[in-house]
Amino acid sequence: MSVATYTVSGMTCGHCVSSVTEEVGEVPGVTGVEVDLATGRVDVTSDGPVDDGAVRAAIKEAGYQVA
Amino acid sequence: MSVATYTVSGMTCGHCVSSVTEEVGEVPGVTGVEVDLATGRVDVTSDGPVDDGAVRAAIKEAGYQVA
Numbered sequence: 001m002s003v004a005t006y007t008v009s010g011m012t013c014g015h016c017v018s019s020v021t022e023e024v025g026e027v028p029g030v031t032g033v034e035v036d037l038a039t040g041r042v043d044v045t046s047d048g049p050v051d052d053g054a055v056r057a058a059i060k061e062a063g064y065q066v067a
Numbered sequence: 068m069s070v071a072t073y074t075v076s077g078m079t080c081g082h083c084v085s086s087v088t089e090e091v092g093e094v095p096g097v098t099g100v101e102v103d104l105a106t107g108r109v110d111v112t113s114d115g116p117v118d119d120g121a122v123r124a125a126i127k128e129a130g131y132q133v134a
Contacts (some may be wrong), residue, residue, distance in 0.1 A: 015082030 006042045007067040008059055016064065023062040024058065026034070028056045038057075042066075068098075073109045073122065076132040078102070090129040094121045109133075 010013045011017060024033045024044060032045035044055055059066045071109060084102045091111060092099045099112035111122055126133045 012079035013083060015086070034081070037134055 002046055004044045004052070004055070005058065006044065006055065007036055008028075008035075008040045009058070009067070010044050010064040011037055011040060012038070020059060020064060023058040026033075027058050030055070035053040036045050069113055070118070071111045071113070071117065073111065073126065074134040075102075075107045075109050075126055075131050076134070078104055078107060080104070081123055083129075083131065086129040086133060087126060090125040094118070094125050097122070100129070 011020060014037070014064045015039050020031045020035055020042060024030060024042065027050060029048050029050040030044055031047055034043040035041070035046070037059060042059070044050065056066050068133060075087060081104070084104050087102055087109060088100045091097060091109065093116060096113045096115050096117040097111055098114055101110040101112070102108070109126070111117065123133050
């Protein structure tokens with residue numbers, strides 16, 4: 001299992017957390033998404049390789065910015 | 068047509084606006100809901116009588132506070 005961490009800005013509430021969790025969770029290979037609203041930290045868990053670009057695209061698709 | 072205005076606090080993003088719009092829109096008699104995120108102003112339009120308590124309950128149900 002591996003964890004990749006992203007810093008996301010623009011999330012303001014639980015709905016935003018849900019949107020990011022949902023979009024990132026749909027990226028192939030992702031097995032878990034954990035979001036900390038206060039810090040914008042998003043931990044993406046997987047058992048195999050995950051396309052970093054796809055994760056970033058998913059975050060943007062949800063409507064947020066990723067550092 | 069009449070319009071009742073409420074001041075709602077706790078809405079932080081478009082998702083919050085959607086939640087309030089949806090919940091209040093389900094109150095019997097309500098024909099329109101307009102939310103201004105920046106000010107928290109919620110205008111509830113109707114053609115007939117609307118239960119003020121039901122509107123307030125709907126806002127709380129959505130997870131926000133109403134003045």
